[in-house]
Amino acid sequence: MKKSENRAINTINIAGKVGRIISVFLVIAVITCMVITGILTAGVIRVADQDITVRVSRGIDIESSGNFLEMLNSFIKIDGVDNLGDLVPEDGQVISAGKEGKDITIDDSDISEINVTRKGNALTINTKANETVFSVKRVIANLVVTFVMLGTAAFTIHTVKWLMKALETCETPFCENVIKKMTLFANSLIPVIIMNTLCNAMWNSLGKGLEMNLSVNLGSILLVAVVYVLIVVFKYGAQLQQESDETL
Numbered sequence: 001m002k003k004s005e006n007r008a009i010n011t012i013n014i015a016g017k018v019g020r021i022i023s024v025f026l027v028i029a030v031i032t033c034m035v036i037t038g039i040l041t042a043g044v045i046r047v048a049d050q051d052i053t054v055r056v057s058r059g060i061d062i063e064s065s066g067n068f069l070e071m072l073n074s075f076i077k078i079d080g081v082d083n084l085g086d087l088v089p090e091d092g093q094v095i096s097a098g099k100e101g102k103d104i105t106i107d108d109s110d111i112s113e114i115n116v117t118r119k120g121n122a123l124t125i126n127t128k129a130n131e132t133v134f135s136v137k138r139v140i141a142n143l144v145v146t147f148v149m150l151g152t153a154a155f156t157i158h159t160v161k162w163l164m165k166a167l168e169t170c171e172t173p174f175c176e177n178v179i180k181k182m183t184l185f186a187n188s189l190i191p192v193i194i195m196n197t198l199c200n201a202m203w204n205s206l207g208k209g210l211e212m213n214l215s216v217n218l219g220s221i222l223l224v225a226v227v228y229v230l231i232v233v234f235k236y237g238a239q240l241q242q243e244s245d246e247t248l
Helices: 002-045 068-073 136-169 176-204 218-247
Strands: 051-054 057-063 094-096 111-119 122-129 132-135
Touching: 002 136, 051 136, 132 136, 136 176, 176 218
Parallel strands: none
Antiparallel strands: 051 132, 057 122, 094 111, 111 122
């Protein structure tokens, strides 16, 4: 029984050592990202009064051995149009959706124009997105939030390193030092999740004015809940071990 307990403790110690080494590399990686973000922020500050305009175009080429548009007729129905081929002229002529006199309208705030070219059985579709204009000051704000988020992530990884160090040197995982470090790790996860949510929302809303959609990651919340449950379990294990030691 004693040998099996010692073997289990040795396994925990080794796992703690490996985890500590990995966490050191992770800390270095996150700090490197913080430095890069800081340099980018300093560079962008120099052009803080400028605006950025983004234009995006996308294209897709479709070629079929049969009549592609006739095949689409069985899947796509447009009011007032019996044959999709009537919307796309032959011999490489181009129609532009959303313009006067055309039969196609665009119901997408991100797309300004659709060009369709038909030549034989080949079909080429090109879309142009609406121009997106955003200020460099907004980019700076996003970079600052990203820097803070990376800082909270670096601290969380430090708490993992401290926890792994405690497991590396412990004689039992149900000791006060391990539980203390585990609690610190659980607490540090909360600001990381908050900052990560805010950071993602700010970058996703870039170019959309003040509109910002915050989405909660249920997986992150579940992770925090699991860690807190493990803390309760370890505290209970520590209590049982203390009562066992007192009995002996």
